Amino acid sequence: MNKKIKPITSPPSKEELSTRLENVQALMKEHDLDYYACFDPVNIYYLTNFAFYVHERPFILVIPREGVPTMLIPKLERGHVKSRARCELNFEVYFEFPCKLGENWHDHYSNLIPSRANVGVESTMPMAIVNHTPGKIQVLDLIEEVRIIKTDYEIGRCVHACKVVNKGHKVLLKNCKPKTLLFALYKEATNAMISYIIKDIPNANFKVTETMGIVWPPSISHDPHLVPKIFDSIEEGGPHVSIVQAQVDGYGVEIERTFFIGSIPEKAIKPFETILKARELAYSMLKPGTLMSEIDIKVKKFIAEQGYGNYILHRTGHGLGITGHEAPYLAEGYDRPLRSGMLVSVEPGIYIPGIGGFRHSDTVLITEEGYEKFTKAPETRDEVLLKT
Amino acid sequence: MNKKIKPITSPPSKEELSTRLENVQALMKEHDLDYYACFDPVNIYYLTNFAFYVHERPFILVIPREGVPTMLIPKLERGHVKSRARCELNFEVYFEFPCKLGENWHDHYSNLIPSRANVGVESTMPMAIVNHTPGKIQVLDLIEEVRIIKTDYEIGRCVHACKVVNKGHKVLLKNCKPKTLLFALYKEATNAMISYIIKDIPNANFKVTETMGIVWPPSISHDPHLVPKIFDSIEEGGPHVSIVQAQVDGYGVEIERTFFIGSIPEKAIKPFETILKARELAYSMLKPGTLMSEIDIKVKKFIAEQGYGNYILHRTGHGLGITGHEAPYLAEGYDRPLRSGMLVSVEPGIYIPGIGGFRHSDTVLITEEGYEKFTKAPETRDEVLLKT
Numbered sequence: 001m002n003k004k005i006k007p008i009t010s011p012p013s014k015e016e017l018s019t020r021l022e023n024v025q026a027l028m029k030e031h032d033l034d035y036y037a038c039f040d041p042v043n044i045y046y047l048t049n050f051a052f053y054v055h056e057r058p059f060i061l062v063i064p065r066e067g068v069p070t071m072l073i074p075k076l077e078r079g080h081v082k083s084r085a086r087c088e089l090n091f092e093v094y095f096e097f098p099c100k101l102g103e104n105w106h107d108h109y110s111n112l113i114p115s116r117a118n119v120g121v122e123s124t125m126p127m128a129i130v131n132h133t134p135g136k137i138q139v140l141d142l143i144e145e146v147r148i149i150k151t152d153y154e155i156g157r158c159v160h161a162c163k164v165v166n167k168g169h170k171v172l173l174k175n176c177k178p179k180t181l182l183f184a185l186y187k188e189a190t191n192a193m194i195s196y197i198i199k200d201i202p203n204a205n206f207k208v209t210e211t212m213g214i215v216w217p218p219s220i221s222h223d224p225h226l227v228p229k230i231f232d233s234i235e236e237g238g239p240h241v242s243i244v245q246a247q248v249d250g251y252g253v254e255i256e257r258t259f260f261i262g263s264i265p266e267k268a269i270k271p272f273e274t275i276l277k278a279r280e281l282a283y284s285m286l287k288p289g290t291l292m293s294e295i296d297i298k299v300k301k302f303i304a305e306q307g308y309g310n311y312i313l314h315r316t317g318h319g320l321g322i323t324g325h326e327a328p329y330l331a332e333g334y335d336r337p338l339r340s341g342m343l344v345s346v347e348p349g350i351y352i353p354g355i356g357g358f359r360h361s362d363t364v365l366i367t368e369e370g371y372e373k374f375t376k377a378p379e380t381r382d383e384v385l386l387k388t
Numbered sequence: 389m390n391k392k393i394k395p396i397t398s399p400p401s402k403e404e405l406s407t408r409l410e411n412v413q414a415l416m417k418e419h420d421l422d423y424y425a426c427f428d429p430v431n432i433y434y435l436t437n438f439a440f441y442v443h444e445r446p447f448i449l450v451i452p453r454e455g456v457p458t459m460l461i462p463k464l465e466r467g468h469v470k471s472r473a474r475c476e477l478n479f480e481v482y483f484e485f486p487c488k489l490g491e492n493w494h495d496h497y498s499n500l501i502p503s504r505a506n507v508g509v510e511s512t513m514p515m516a517i518v519n520h521t522p523g524k525i526q527v528l529d530l531i532e533e534v535r536i537i538k539t540d541y542e543i544g545r546c547v548h549a550c551k552v553v554n555k556g557h558k559v560l561l562k563n564c565k566p567k568t569l570l571f572a573l574y575k576e577a578t579n580a581m582i583s584y585i586i587k588d589i590p591n592a593n594f595k596v597t598e599t600m601g602i603v604w605p606p607s608i609s610h611d612p613h614l615v616p617k618i619f620d621s622i623e624e625g626g627p628h629v630s631i632v633q634a635q636v637d638g639y640g641v642e643i644e645r646t647f648f649i650g651s652i653p654e655k656a657i658k659p660f661e662t663i664l665k666a667r668e669l670a671y672s673m674l675k676p677g678t679l680m681s682e683i684d685i686k687v688k689k690f691i692a693e694q695g696y697g698n699y700i701l702h703r704t705g706h707g708l709g710i711t712g713h714e715a716p717y718l719a720e721g722y723d724r725p726l727r728s729g730m731l732v733s734v735e736p737g738i739y740i741p742g743i744g745g746f747r748h749s750d751t752v753l754i755t756e757e758g759y760e761k762f763t764k765a766p767e768t769r770d771e772v773l774l775k776t
Contacts, residue, residue, distance in 0.1 A: 055713050056706075076701045079611035096703050098721040123516035127527050130515055139515050183586070198571070202619055223467035231590055313464045315484050318444075325443050333486040 005365075005372070007163060008156030009200045009249075012049055016153045017087035020047055021069070023146040028065050031140055034117040036063040037133055040124045043143040044071075045250060046322055050085040051207040052077070057097040058105050058129060062112045072109050084205065106132035147321055148328050149341040154251070154321060155365060158343055160200065161248035162363055162374035164211075165255045168193040169244040169377045172213045176234050178261060178388055182215060183230035189213025193246055204249040208322075216241040221258075221357035224313065224349065236262045236388060239272065239356040245324055252324035254345060255375040256361035262388040264381070268358075271350045272381060274306045275358040278348040282316055282330070286338065286346070286364065286371040292328055293335045299348045300332070308350045317345040320363055342366040393753075393760070395551060396544030397588045397637075400437055404541045405475040408435055409457070411534040416453050419528060422505040424451040425521055428512045431531040432459075433638065434710055438473040439595040440465070445485040446493055446517060450500045460497050472593065494520035535709055536716050537729040542639070542709060543753060546731055548588065549636035550751055550762035552599075553643045556581040557632040557765045560601045564622050566649060566776055570602060571618035577601025581634055592637040596710075604629040609646075609745035612701065612737065624650045624776060627660065627744040633712055640712035642733060643763040644749035647772040656746075659738045660769060662694045663746040666736040670704055670718070674752065674759040676728050684720045687736045696738045705733040708751055730754040 024047070028036055038044055038061040045051045047069070052059055057074040059081075064070075070090040073081055078093060092112060094105045109132055113119055117135035120142060130137065150158070171192040175185050193211040197204055217234055220226050221241045234240065238260030245254040258272060278299050285295045296316045303312055317330035320343050328334065328342055347361030362375040378384045412435070416424055426432055426449040433439045435457070440447055445462040447469075452458075458478040461469055466481060480500060482493045497520055501507055505523035508530060518525065538546070559580040563573050581599040585592055605622055608614050609629045622628065626648030633642040646660060666687050673683045684704045691700055703719035708731050716722065716730055735749030750763040766772045 056715075056717075077613045080613040080615065083614055096719055096721075098717055098719050100721045104721070121515060124514045126512045126514060127509060127518055128511035131527065139519065198618065203617055205615060206618065207615055225465045225468040226471055227468065227593060227595055229591055230586065230594065327444075329444075329486055331484055331486050333484075333488045333492070 005155055005159050007160035008153060009160055012086060012153060014087060016151065017047060017049065019151065020146060021063070021087065024063060024142055025065060027142040027145060028063070028120065031120060031138070031142070032118055033120040033138070033140075034065050035113050035135065036120040036142060037061070037113070037125070037129070038063060038122060038143060039126065039129055040122050040143075042323055043122065043147075045208065046143060046147060048085040048087050048089065049250075050081050051205055051250065052080075053207065060109060060129065070112055072105060072112065074105070110134050144327055147326065148319065149339060150321060150343050150365075151341075155341070155343070157248070157251040158253055158320070158363065158365075159374055161246055161251045161253040162255075164193050164196050164246045164248050165244045165253055165363075166376050167196050168211065168213045168246065169242065169255050169257070169375075172215065172242055172244055173257075173259065173378070173386065176215065176240070176259070176261060176386060178234055178236045180234045181230065182217075182228050182232050182234075185234070186212075186214050186230065189244060197246075197248055201249045208247055208250040211246045213244045214242070216243070216357060218356045222351045222353045222355065224351060224357055224359065234261065237265050239268050239358055241357045241359055247324060250322055252322065253320055253363040253374065254324055254361055255363065255377055256347065256359060257377050257379075257384060258358050258360060259378065259384040259386055261386050264385060265355075267355050270306070271308060271311075271352060271355065271358045274303060274308060275348060275350055275360065276380070278303050279346065279360060282346050282348060283371065286366060288338055288340050288366060288368065290338045291335055292330050292338060293332050295330045296332045296334075303348065303350060308352070311350045311352045313351050314349060316348050319344055338366050340366055340368045393543055393547050395548035396541060397548055400474060400541060402475060404539060405435060405437065407539065408534060409451070409475065412451060412530055413453060415530045415533060416451070416508065419508060419526070419530070420506055421508040421526070421528075422453050423501050423523065424508040424530060425449070425501070425513070425517070426451060426510060426531060427514065427517055428510050428531075430711055431510065431535075433596065434531060434535055436473040436475050436477065437638075438469050439593055439638070440468075441595070448497060448517065458500055460493060460500065462493075498522050532715055535714065536707065537727060538709060538731050538753075543729070543731070545636070545639040546641055546708065546751065546753075547762055549634055549639045549641040550643075552581050552584050552634045552636050553632045553641055553751075554764050555584050556599065556601045556634065557630065557643050557645070557763075560603065560630055560632060561645075561647065561766070561774065564603065564628070564647070564649060564774060566622055566624045568622045569618065570605075570616050570620050570622075573622070574600075574602050574618065577632060585634075585636055589637045596635055596638040599634045601632045602630070604631070604745060606744045610739045610741045610743065612739060612745055612747065622649065625653050627656050627746055629745045629747055635712060638710055640710065641708055641751040641763065642712055642749055643751065643765055644735065644747055645765050645767075645772060646746050646748060647766065647774055649774050650776040652769070652773060653743075655743050657769075658694070659696060659699075659740060659743065659746045662691060662696060663736060663738055663748065664768070666691050667734065667748060670734050670736060671759065674726065674734070674754060676726055676754060676756065678726045679723055680716055680718045680726060681720050681723045683718050684722075688720070691736065691738060696740070699738045699740050701739050702737060704736050705749075707732050726754050728754055728756045
């Protein structure tokens with residue numbers, strides 16, 4: 001936990017991207033696949049550095065067992081792909097969606113894979129594409145599997161992204177005064193983060209750059225996935241719960257805090273202390289080898305013993321990386337061990353209607369020695385009691 | 389074209405949503421389906437008014453041939469769904485993703501559909517869900533089909549959304565001076581639109597509200613799907629191409645213009661005039677009954693006759709509604725007739741490396757009499773020549 005990891009803001013090198021591809025191709029060999037067809041924009045971004053929104057014109061990356069992948073793209077996007085992709089690629093270009101008979105995307109696509117091939121596809125692959133995929137098809141999430149262990153480059157990018165959310169969260173808390181509109185907070189926090197990002201990465205790709213900074217005031221903090229109304233405002237007391245997230249030129253992280261303004265309501269003290277202890281318990285298990293399901297089971301058991309078992313709404317944590325939500329999961333049912341290089345959120349929560357929500361979340365790297373927390377903000381009862 | 393359609397800013401009524409559902413159920417009967425399973429967040433929004441981002445916890449709407457649909461949701465989102473959905477719904481709630489054996493989303497899901505049922509699924513349905521769907525499965529885009537013809541309510545919402553983009557485009561053009569940074573333009577245009585939206589719809593759902601206002605300066609306007617760099621700037625001359633889009637509390641529209649600053653380069657005159665004429669040709673065919681493929685074929689033929697056949701990168705237009713890109717398509721290969729109630733973009737384009745891009749786009753309703761254009765901005769050569 002004392003190794004200092006440097007933030008990285010440069011785009012991935014060709015070597016970084018070819019290492020990722022080789023890791024996928026190694027898994028393809030293990031599963032005896034001749035081809036892997038990839039449609040998920042997140043996975044395509046991971047392997048190529050090219051980002052796009054899903055629309056009716058499909059992009060499909062066809063990865064052979066060895067050698068250079070071929071990307072099926074619409075003509076309109078050729079310049080866009082070439083300007084962003086930083087790996088070796090072959091292209092198969094179709095004109096439009098829809099197109100005249102014989103020139104549609106699937107006419108081009110079905111030529112890229114021999115009909116006797118063993119072909120892997122993602123579990124997110126849409127039926128319309130699976131139905132046009134030649135060969136013997138198996139559903140296997142190989143790229144998501146590779147993404148679970150971060151490369152040094154990815155870790156450096158996430159360290160930088162955490163600096164961005166740390167800054168955003170600081171600005172957010174500084175502006176949290178009774179009656180401040182949530183919309184005003186949102187603008188302050190996101191402006192601060194966007195300014196930080198474009199200062200460090202002037203050519204950041206805005207298709208994969210997004211910032212969010214918002215607070216759930218006590219009246220709704222018990223319901224953590226409601227979308228707060230922008231004309232609602234900060235209140236005295238608490239618990240408020242903040243969420244500050246950023247995807248910084250492709251790398252997504254989060255920080256969240258439970259906090260109070262002016263005073264802590266009597267009824268909020270025990271659940272808040274319980275969450276701090278649940279968090280400590282989770283952190284005490286964060287090291288290579290621990291089963292992720294075990295962490296969640298023990299944390300939930302502890303919360304239940306304190307009398308709050310009926311107020312748990314979610315697992316203890318989830319992975320982060322080029323998205324803000326991905327495998328692995330600190331969740332009952334996910335019986336895999338932690339490994340060095342995983343990046344996860346740690347965020348046990350309690351949600352009590354009439355009292356409010358209690359959750360801190362941080363972005364944490366699993367290391368050989370245990371873990372390293374990349375996000376930083378007030379944590380203890382004294383620290384999270386803000387002045388009015 | 390003289391009927392004045394009023395803008396609507398209120399959320400959909402229960403009746404509006406049940407009409408949409410009935411239209412889907414009528415198609416289910418035509419195709420002899422017992423159930424239709426819907427995963428696409430756009431389609432779920434269309435039927436329920438509930439919006440979500442796709443993440444690893446699936447939401448699935450199971451529609452029976454008759455009666456009330458059941459939505460499979462994660463426990464965490466129950467409050468969120470209930471606060472936004474405005475139709476009758478049953479709920480099937482699972483705890484988390486992943487979950488302990490026997491309590492996963494698919495354990496709940498597979499109980500919602502009998503194993504002998506005829507089941508329709510969307511072409512965008514991911515393999516992981518299809519593989520857990522009981523019954524005899526057919527891929528049929530029934531909800532997308534219903535969405536092609538807009539209800540009066542949807543039209544009113546889109547009229548309002550067009551007022552937002554008209555305003556955004558006006559602000560964008562006003563700020564277009566040589567050396568203005570694209571990022572500054574983006575902020576001016578999006579701030580203007582967001583302010584307009586929250587004035588008219590204070591409770592707008594920000595999960596389905598998004599604004600974009602940007603300009604492709606002459607150096608990149610020939611490549612319409614590049615992502616402009618935010619520190620690039622407006623130049624003298626042209627062609628510049630603007631894109632102003634908004635999804636306004638769920639309803640998406642666009643306006644785009646080719647424009648010049650100070651002067652029009654000699655080489656740009658003929659392609660610009662060609663685009664104006666190609667546009668006129670497209671509009672002259674906009675009425676119920678015209679085959680959409682015919683419009684695209686004739687427009688492309690005209691452009692080719694003017695010598696720009698090699699510089700066409702896309703179809704003549706696409707549908708809009710609760711997304712900014714959807715069926716129907718004004719495209720060769722899409723051999724269906726226009727019908728009253730369709731909402732489409734009209735945007736033939738020419739893209740010449742070394743000279744630039746030429747495209748106007750508007751959001752246009754097909755009416756019994758022909759069409760009604762909802763967006764408004766400078767169009768002619770004189771109008772699009774701005775002062776330095």
